Amino acid sequence: MSTEHSQSTELTAAATHRDVAGPLPERFENPGLEPHRPRLTDEDPGAARRATRQVAALFGVSVLGTIGVIVAHVAFPPGDSVASMRTSNLLLGAALFLSLIGIGTAAVHWAKTLMSDHEVVEARHPQKSSPEVREGAIAVLREGAEDSGIARRGVLKGAMISALALFPLGLAVPLIGEVGGDWNVGAFRHTMWKRGTRLTRDPSGTPIKAEDVTVGSAFHVIPDGLREQEHWIEEKAKAVVLMVRLDPADLKSEQGEGWSYDGIVAFSKICTHVGCPVALYEQQTHHLLCPCHQSTFDIADGARVVFGPASRPLPQLPITVDDEGYLVAQSDFHEPIGPSYWERLK
Incomplete structure (x- = not known):
């Protein structure tokens, strides 16, 4: 009742104002431009x-x-x-x-x-230009x-x-x-990873045991001995890896047979679109997101691209464990890491 009473009061006030001020005009006159104020x-x-x-x-x-x-x-x-x-x-x-x-x-x-x-007010005119209009445009540019x-x-x-x-x-x-710099794109075909290289935490370099990796956890990984390299920053830029442990039942596929260990998978962190670091992991969907252009990879399915501009999966690093239970690489990546370039067909 209070809402109906309020609406009725507003309508009555509006009608009273209209009766006092007179009917609204059908159109308003153009007030024109304000007077020019000199600077x-x-x-x-x-x-x-x-x-x-x-x-x-x-x-x-x-x-x-x-x-x-x-x-x-x-x-x-x-x-x-x-x-x-x-x-x-x-x-x-x-x-x-x-x-x-x-x-x-x-x-x-x-x-x-x-x-x-x-x-200046310019009147509208047909889009088709005549010679006179073009001459006028030139005159305006000159003015x-x-x-x-x-x-x-x-x-x-x-x-x-x-x-x-x-x-x-x-x-x-x-x-x-930079023209005289290193243009050897073949350098991206190989990284520091080789058979027996231990996976270590980034940036501490602490080796990782498989038993320390719980289901759902994610590790930023670098190869053991990275800091001993002469150009370690360049080597790190190619070799960085994201490692995640899944429930083995959730692992749909991997890029090579036996490349994972008890649900632990490791993939290159370098996006295959333009090379941004891929490091945003969503545990429930097993999706890995690149923050630059939102390319999304399903690490439960071999890092297959599920969304975004990336054209191929993230390269997988084959891993296993050594005699002491530490996670180690089986080999280097089996394909070039990073974005596509002019010598790569895919």
Whole structure:
């Protein structure tokens, strides 16, 4: 009753308001554009000159950032240590940020302070263009160029051209510098894993016994002796493994006969799509998810792809146990790890 009473009161109030204000109009008149409010740079030549210098300075920041990218790439290469990689990435990222933020901020400041800000209404017209329309479009482009003041402000023109011309070098130089690097894609066909190599915890390097792996648990695994390698980071990037123990009754299939041990299976952590680390395990469904592009693999069925852009299963590492009960590899992976590349057919 209270709800009906409230609705009735609202309807009565609305009817009373309509009777007082009169009937609603069938259409509203177009109020048009608000009056143009000039900016400081429109009225004060000094302010316009200051804005010009500010925009030129921002383009200069972009130029310095691009030069910084080149210097960082040449003077601070990534190297083999974690510290050198961190320093190189930090300097490259900071310099590239300055290069991009300089161009972007300069363009926005130029548009807000110096370019024409008069609002223009353009009537709708048929999509088919006539010669007159094309000529009109060219005239509008010319008018826009005149409004931007680029022809009258040579400093801005030079600063913009310099920033835009140099900016691609910040991307091209690091790429060109890698042309002479190691392009041997066959290196992905082999990893540190070999017959008898123990599976150890990442990052401690502690060997793992089969009896310590409970059903449903997942281990991030690296090969024993990894830190003793000269280029151990590169070797780790290829050899990292995710190991899970399933109930043997839930194991539908594996990629090779006898490649698992009492429900314990081990697969490469490198996604077969673009190489992201696959490490999100869902115990109930036995699904392994790649966080980058959501490729999903069923580890109970040989890491078969069940969703996402990956085109092939994760390579399986054949495992068994040694005389002391430690989990060991039977061999290396039987297929290249990682994403597909131009020499791989699948």
